[in-house]
Amino acid sequence: MIKTVIFDMDGVIVDTEPVHRYAYYKQFSELDIEVSEEMYTSFTGFSTRNTFQTLKGHFPTITLEVEDLIQRKRTIFNDAFDTKEDLYLLEGVEDLIKDLYASGIQLILASSASKVTIERVFSRFNLHQYFTDLVSGEDFPQSKPNPAIFLHAASLSKAPKENCIVIEDSTNGVLAAKGADIFCVGYNSPHSKMQDLSASDLIINDFKELNAEKISQLGA
Known part of the structure; x- marks a missing residue:
C-alpha cells in the first residue's frame, strides 16, 4: 500500500516553465549564444547548475563561472516570477x-x-x-x-x-x-x-x- x-x-x-524559458533565453541573448529548441528541451529536469555546466561544454565563448551564471539567471527569473500574475x-x-x-x-x-x-x-x-x-x-x-x-x-x-x-x-x-x-x-x-x-x-x-x-x- x-x-x-x-x-x-x-x-x-x-x-513555471514559461518564466524559466524567458529567463534562460534572455540570458542566452546576453551571452550571445544560440540554443536550439532541441537542446533546450533536453535540459528538462536539469538543475540550473547542470544546465550551465552543459552549456559551458557546448559553448567555449562562455567564460563566466557557473556560479555567476546561476546568480544572473536567478535574478532574471525572480524578477519575472514576482511580476507574473497569470501563474496558477x-x-x-x-x-x-x-x-x-x-x-x-x-x-x-x-x-x-x-x-x-x-x-x-x-x-x-x-x-x-x-x-x-x-x-x-x-x-x-x-x-x-x-x-x-x-x-x-x-x-x-x-x-x-x-x-x-x-x-x-x-x-x-x-x-x-x-x-x-x-x-x-x-x-x-x-x-x-x-x-x-x-x-x-x-x-x-x-x-x-x-x-x-x-x-x-x-x-x-
Whole structure:
C-alpha cells in the first residue's frame, strides 16, 4: 500500500516553465549564444547548475563561472516570477494534494528547482502545510535522470521505498524515478513538450484520474 507520494514541481504542481524559458533565453541573448529548441528541451529536469555546466561544454565563448551564471539567471527569473500574475497551480493538482493529505498519505517534494524558487512557489500557493519535506536538486551534484534526488526523498519517507510513488512529467524525471526503483506515475502535462514517459508504470493525462484511494493501491 502506498504511504508516500513524491511530487516533482515544474509541470506537475505549477507551470513555471514559461518564466524559466524567458529567463534562460534572455540570458542566452546576453551571452550571445544560440540554443536550439532541441537542446533546450533536453535540459528538462536539469538543475540550473547542470544546465550551465552543459552549456559551458557546448559553448567555449562562455567564460563566466557557473556560479555567476546561476546568480544572473536567478535574478532574471525572480524578477519575472514576482511580476507574473497569470501563474496558477495545474488543473486538478490542488484537489489531489488536499485529498492525499486528508487521507494521511505523506507528501514530499523532489524538484530540480532551486530552494529559492521552491520557496517562492510554495509561499505563493500556501502549500507548505501539506508537505513534510522539500528536496531541491541544487543539493545534488548530478540532476535527473540521476536517481539521487529520489533516493534521498524516499529516505525521508515514513514508509519503506516500496511504499512510495513518484509523480513526474519529464523524460529525465521518469528515468530518475525508475533508476531509484520507485513506482512512477507519468503525468502527460500539457506544459511539458517532447517528453517520453514510456518508462512510467502508469501514465495519466489528467489529475482527475487519481485520488487517495486509487493511489494507495498502486504498486500492490
